[in-house]
Amino acid sequence: MFPIVLLILLNVAVLGVIVLVLLELRRLRAVRKSGVESRQIQQLKDLLSAIPDPVIVLDSKGRRAKNHSGNDHGEAAALLDKLPEPEHAALHEKVAVAIKQRQPGSQRMLVDGRSIMAQIVPLPNAQDEAAVWLRDCTDQEVSATRAGKLAMRNRAILRSAMDGFFVVDENYRFVEVNDSFCRMTGYSPDELLQMKITDLEVKEPANRRADVSPMRTGLHQFATAHRHRDGHIIRLETSVIVLRDDDRKILVGFARDVTERLRDQERLEQLSRQNKQILDCAAEGIYGVDLDGRISFANPAAARMLGWEVHELIGMCAHDLMRRGQAQPAPMLAEDCPICEAVRGGIVRQGVDALFRRKDGTELTVDFISSPIRQHGQLTGAVVVFRDTSERKRAENERRQLEARIQQSQKLESLGMLAGGLAHDFNNLLLAVLCNASLAMERLPPDSEACAFLNKIIKSGRRASELTRQMLAYAGRARYDVQPLELNALVEEMVDLVGAALPKQVKVELQLAPGLPLVEGDASQLQQILMNLFMNGAESLGSQPGTVSARTSLRTLSAAELAADYIGNSLAPGDYVCLEVADTGCGMSPAVLARIFDPFFTTKATGRGLGLSALLGIVRSHGGAVRVISAPGQGTTFTLLFPPAAADAGLRPPREPVTELPAGATILVIDDEEDIREVVQAVLESRGARVLLAKDGAAGIEQFRRCAADISVVLLDMTMPGIGGEAVLEEILAIRSDARVLLSSGFGEEETLARLRDSGAAGFVPKPYTAQVLVDRIGAAL
Numbered sequence: 001m002f003p004i005v006l007l008i009l010l011n012v013a014v015l016g017v018i019v020l021v022l023l024e025l026r027r028l029r030a031v032r033k034s035g036v037e038s039r040q041i042q043q044l045k046d047l048l049s050a051i052p053d054p055v056i057v058l059d060s061k062g063r064r065a066k067n068h069s070g071n072d073h074g075e076a077a078a079l080l081d082k083l084p085e086p087e088h089a090a091l092h093e094k095v096a097v098a099i100k101q102r103q104p105g106s107q108r109m110l111v112d113g114r115s116i117m118a119q120i121v122p123l124p125n126a127q128d129e130a131a132v133w134l135r136d137c138t139d140q141e142v143s144a145t146r147a148g149k150l151a152m153r154n155r156a157i158l159r160s161a162m163d164g165f166f167v168v169d170e171n172y173r174f175v176e177v178n179d180s181f182c183r184m185t186g187y188s189p190d191e192l193l194q195m196k197i198t199d200l201e202v203k204e205p206a207n208r209r210a211d212v213s214p215m216r217t218g219l220h221q222f223a224t225a226h227r228h229r230d231g232h233i234i235r236l237e238t239s240v241i242v243l244r245d246d247d248r249k250i251l252v253g254f255a256r257d258v259t260e261r262l263r264d265q266e267r268l269e270q271l272s273r274q275n276k277q278i279l280d281c282a283a284e285g286i287y288g289v290d291l292d293g294r295i296s297f298a299n300p301a302a303a304r305m306l307g308w309e310v311h312e313l314i315g316m317c318a319h320d321l322m323r324r325g326q327a328q329p330a331p332m333l334a335e336d337c338p339i340c341e342a343v344r345g346g347i348v349r350q351g352v353d354a355l356f357r358r359k360d361g362t363e364l365t366v367d368f369i370s371s372p373i374r375q376h377g378q379l380t381g382a383v384v385v386f387r388d389t390s391e392r393k394r395a396e397n398e399r400r401q402l403e404a405r406i407q408q409s410q411k412l413e414s415l416g417m418l419a420g421g422l423a424h425d426f427n428n429l430l431l432a433v434l435c436n437a438s439l440a441m442e443r444l445p446p447d448s449e450a451c452a453f454l455n456k457i458i459k460s461g462r463r464a465s466e467l468t469r470q471m472l473a474y475a476g477r478a479r480y481d482v483q484p485l486e487l488n489a490l491v492e493e494m495v496d497l498v499g500a501a502l503p504k505q506v507k508v509e510l511q512l513a514p515g516l517p518l519v520e521g522d523a524s525q526l527q528q529i530l531m532n533l534f535m536n537g538a539e540s541l542g543s544q545p546g547t548v549s550a551r552t553s554l555r556t557l558s559a560a561e562l563a564a565d566y567i568g569n570s571l572a573p574g575d576y577v578c579l580e581v582a583d584t585g586c587g588m589s590p591a592v593l594a595r596i597f598d599p600f601f602t603t604k605a606t607g608r609g610l611g612l613s614a615l616l617g618i619v620r621s622h623g624g625a626v627r628v629i630s631a632p633g634q635g636t637t638f639t640l641l642f643p644p645a646a647a648d649a650g651l652r653p654p655r656e657p658v659t660e661l662p663a664g665a666t667i668l669v670i671d672d673e674e675d676i677r678e679v680v681q682a683v684l685e686s687r688g689a690r691v692l693l694a695k696d697g698a699a700g701i702e703q704f705r706r707c708a709a710d711i712s713v714v715l716l717d718m719t720m721p722g723i724g725g726e727a728v729l730e731e732i733l734a735i736r737s738d739a740r741v742l743l744s745s746g747f748g749e750e751e752t753l754a755r756l757r758d759s760g761a762a763g764f765v766p767k768p769y770t771a772q773v774l775v776d777r778i779g780a781a782l
Contacts, residue, residue: 053133053134053135053136054075054076054079054133054134055076055131055132055133055134056076056077056080056131056132056134057123057129057130057131057132058092058095058129058130058132059095059099059128059129059130060095060096060099060100060128060130061092061096062088062091062092062095062096064077076132076134079111079116079134080134082111082112083109083111087107087109087110090107091107091109091118091132094106094107094118094120095120095130095132098120098121098122098130099122099127099128099129099130102122103122104119104120104121104122105120106118106119106120107120108137114136114138115136115137115138115141116134116135116136116137117134117135117137118132118133118134118135119132119133119135120132121133162180162256163180163254163255163256164177164178164180164181164183164184164185164236164254164255164256164257165177165178165180165181165252165253165254165255166178166181166192166197166252166253166255167250167251167252167253168196168197168250168251168253169248169249169250169251170248170249170250171196172196172197172198172251173195173196173197174192174193174195174196174197175193175250176193177189177192177193181255184226184228184234184236184255184257185200185226185228185229185234186228186229186230187229200226200227201224201225201226201227202225202226202227202233219239219240219241220239220240220241221237221238221239221240222237222238223235223236223237223238223258224236224238224255233259234257234259235257235258235259235262236255236256236257236258237255237256237258238253238254238255238256239253239254239255240252240253240254241253279299279300280299280300282299282301283301283387284301284385284386284387285298285299285301285302285305285306285366285384285385285386285387285388286298286299286301286302286383286384286385286386287299287302287313287383287384288373288381288382288383288384289318289339289340289343289370289381289382289383289384290343290380290381291343291379291380291381293317293318293319293334293337293339293340293343294315294316294317294318295313295314295315295316295317295318296314296381297314298310298313298314302386305356305358305364305366305386305388306321306356306357306358306359306364307358307359307360308359312359317334318337318339318340318343318384319332319333319334319336319337319339319340320357321356321357322337322338322339322354322355322356322357323355323356323357323363338351338354338370339368339370339382339384342370342371342372342382343370343372343379343381343382346372346374346379347372348369348370348371348372349369349370350367350368350369350370351366351367351368351369351370352367353365353366353367353389353393354366354367354368354386356386364388364390365388365389365390365393366386366387366388366389367386367387367389368384368385368386368387369384369385369386370382370383370384371383371385402563404594425746426464426746427465427746427766427767427768428673428676428746428767428768429768430461430464430465430767430768431676431679431767431768431769432673432675432676432679433457433461433768434458434461434462434465434768434769434770435676435679435680435682435683435768435769435770435771435774436679436682437454437457437458437461438454438458438683438770438771438772439679439682439683439686439771440454441454441455441458442686442771443686458770461768465768482520482521482522483520483521483523484518484519484520484645485518485519485520485521485523485526486516486518487516487518487519487526487552487577487579487642488512488513488514488516488552490523490526490527490530491510491512491530491550491552491579492510492512493527494527494530494531494534495508495510495534495550497527497531498531498534498535501535502534502538502548503538503541505541505543505544505545505546506537506538506541506545506546506547506548507545507546507547507548508534508547508548508549508550509547509548509549509550510549510550510551511549511550511551511552512550512551512552513551513552513553513554516552516553516554516577517554517575517577517644517645518644518645519577519622519642519643519644519645520622520643520645520646521622521642522618522622525618525621525622526618526622528614528615528618529615529618529619529640530550530581532612532614532615533581533615533638534548534550534581536583536612537581537582537583537585537636538583539585540583540585540586540587540635540636541583541584541585541586542585542586544585546583546584546585547583547584548581548582548583549580549581549582549583550579550580550581551579551580551582552577552578552579552580553577553578553580554575554576554577554578554644555575555576555578555641556574556575556576557571557573557574557576557641558573559572559573562625565627566625566626566627566639566641567597567616567625567626567627568616568619568620568624568625568626569620569623569624569625571624571625571641571643575644576624576641576642576643576644577641577642577643577644578639578640578641579639579640579642580637580638580639580640581637581638581640582635582636582637582638583635583636583637584635585635585636586632586633586635587630587631587632587633587634587635587636588630588631588632588636589632593628593630596612596628597612597613597615597616598613619640619641619642622642623642623643624640624641624642624643625640625641626638626639626640626641627639627641661684661687661688661689661775661778661779661782662688662712662782663688664690665688665689665690665712665713665782666689666690666691666692666707666710666711666712667684667689667690667691667692667711667712667713667714667715667778668692668693668694668700668703668704668707668711668713668714668715669681669684669691669692669693669694669715670694670696670697670699670700670703670714670715670716670717670720670728671694671695671715671717671720671744672695672696672717672720672721673717674695676717677693677695680715680774681693683771683774683775684774684775684778686771687775689778692707692711696720696721696722696723697720697722697723697724697725697727697728698722698723700714700716700728700732701723701728701731701732701735704731704732704735704736704739705735708735708736708739709736711739712740712782713740713741713742713762713778713781713782714732714739714740714741714742715742715744715765715778716728716729716732716741716742716743716744717744717745718743718744718745719745719746725743725745729741729743729760729761733760737760740762740781740782741760741761741762742761742762742763742764742765742777742778742781743761743763743764743765744764744765744766744767745764745766745767746766746767746768762781763777763780763781764777765777765778
């Protein structure tokens with residue numbers, strides 16, 4: 001609409017100029033008729049001719065005036081002649097009205113498809129004439145129409161735009177807003193047009209308005225915070241430009257609501273911070289790998305375990321961190337690296353007991369999993385999570401060692417029970433042999449030829465007894481003569497005994513700690529241990545010179561030290577008397593070391609293989625434990641631990657042998673073996689004692705009940721069918737509480753007395769025994 005109005009105003013102005021020119025020409029013609037000639041007349045004609053559009057003067061009848069000439073009355077007349085009759089009549093009517101009313105008028109006409117605008121202006125000095133300016137407005141109207149459509153389209157675009165649009169004047173008052181801006185702020189258009197843009201702004205440091213005071217020209221972009229009509233804060237990204245509208249400046253702006261985007265961005269940043277905290281706090285090592293196989297990020301745990309700084313890991317090739325294996329410590333190639341393979345193929349790969357390289361060149365055993373990372377369906381890399389399994393492997397090794405020790409203990413216990421049972425039965429048989437042989441020798445004259453044969457029988461029986469002692473030692477049931485002992489004295493005595501038997505190239509060294517506590521033990525068994533260790537150490541040297549050393553000490557051991565290295569008894573933490581026997585010989589392989597305590601296992605060409613198995617049993621029976629450290633070419637060290645004796649324990653003086661029993665002594669023998677009852681009866685009666693016999697526990701209890709007042713000592717076998725020895729002992733002491741009961745068994749003394757320590761027994765005699773040993777023990781009980 002605006003371009004059309006402007007066109008009309010322009011036409012009116014031009015028409016006014018034409019009218020003035022025509023009037024001036026009339027005046028000058030009047031002067032010429034009176035004889036006055038002037039160059040002005042020609043100038044005005046030239047000016048009128050310069051007007052591009054045709055002009056004609058018509059009277060109220062629509063006729064051409066005779067006294068006027070325009071720039072092209074012929075062209076104007078030609079245009080008027082082309083008018084259809086209705087439009088011609090309408091023009092004449094318009095001219096007549098204009099002349100009559102002395103007011104300008106206009107008439108739009110179509111001539112040959114062209115739009116002609118006729119501007120009608122009555123001439124001031126002519127009562128019946130008007131100037132008609134015929135202007136071709138076709139191009140102007142087309143341009144105006146196009147401009148109008150463009151303006152309408154732009155306004156439609158601004159109304160339908162998702163971004164807010166606004167215009168403010170120099171006072172920051174809204175003069176135009178679109179629907180989107182209204183939706184953003186919650187106000188209606190009428191409300192906003194009554195407000196200033198500053199009424200919406202939130203006064204906060206983060207809100208920065210463009211420097212448009214005093215309406216600086218140019219484009220400005222900034223973020224602003226505004227208050228919605230309901231009170232909440234909205235965040236806008238605003239672009240404004242200052243334009244000039246006639247003699248004033250206006251601010252044209254576009255605003256985009258970024259509240260949700262900023263909120264999402266804040267959530268994303270918070271999530272990123274949380275993820276970083278999770279990565280930083282994770283105990284597992286985590287790092288990312290890009291498509292080129294290079295590390296893109298790493299958490300502190302990964303850097304700590306690998307010995308690098310985080311920034312040092314970034315950019316490293318993932319395959320440079322991996323090792324092929326302990327046998328091939330070289331770096332792994334990219335084509336062989338499972339992590340690079342996972343990245344290339346977009347697959348999940350897991351590794352167990354893999355080797356990673358630390359910064360210092362050492363290796364780290366890990367379990368890892370590599371998982372692909374995808375964004376919008378596209379593979380972008382992989383993330384690797386790994387855990388240091390060194391501690392787990394150490395725990396697994398400890399567990400396997402513990403299981404091996406338990407299995408060893410169970411195996412030793414099972415074999416020990418078997419060996420103990422066999423030794424018990426053999427001892428019962430040997431008892432009859434030894435007692436009968438010794439009793440026969442006592443009744444023969446010393447020069448009898450039979451004494452020599454009997455003596456051989458006794459010696460063979462004693463050797464057989466030693467064999468059963470070794471079997472019981474292996475079973476841990478062979479402590480017979482237990483007394484407080486000085487370990488240093490036993491070591492020195494054994495060195496003196498075996499020194500002459502050792503090869504000359506073997507050097508014996510002693511480091512004996514003075515003032516050691518006494519140990520409670522069987523001297524002969526401890527000597528057997530020392531004999532085995534010295535001889536084994538010397539034999540490991542072969543023909544090469546070397547050293548066998550013995551060292552004693554008092555050590556305080558923790559529960560961890562005792563559990564990790566020692567086998568035998570489960571010892572409590574505390575002080576122990578320690579015996580170490582070491583050699584510089586050939587040592588043992590792990591396979592041999594694992595079997596040295598197995599019965600009948602030996603690496604010697606000759607030997608029964610009971611030496612070290614008996615050693616373990618003897619140590620166990622003494623409440624101790626043993627540790628062996630050995631490696632091929634590095635020698636062997638045996639470490640034996642013994643609990644110290646009680647503080648009030650002292651060395652016992654040797655007892656004098658008993659030859660005769662007190663007159664009138666009555667002995668009750670309770671044993672299920674007939675041979676043993678008979679030979680014991682013969683031995684005791686030969687010493688002047690009266691003997692009562694019982695073949696089992698029930699008969700023994702009955703016999704004691706009948707003769708309780710007369711019986712001096714009861715010789716009770718602890719292993720019998722039916723009522724066992726312990727139950728018989730309880731019954732006898734229940735009948736007579738001061739009864740003297742001497743226990744007898746093919747098992748060790750310590751095992752029997754450990755069960756019956758508070759039972760009230762008067763003593764113990766181990767099987768097999770000779771006649772003299774039996775008499776000595778009964779004499780001690782009396």
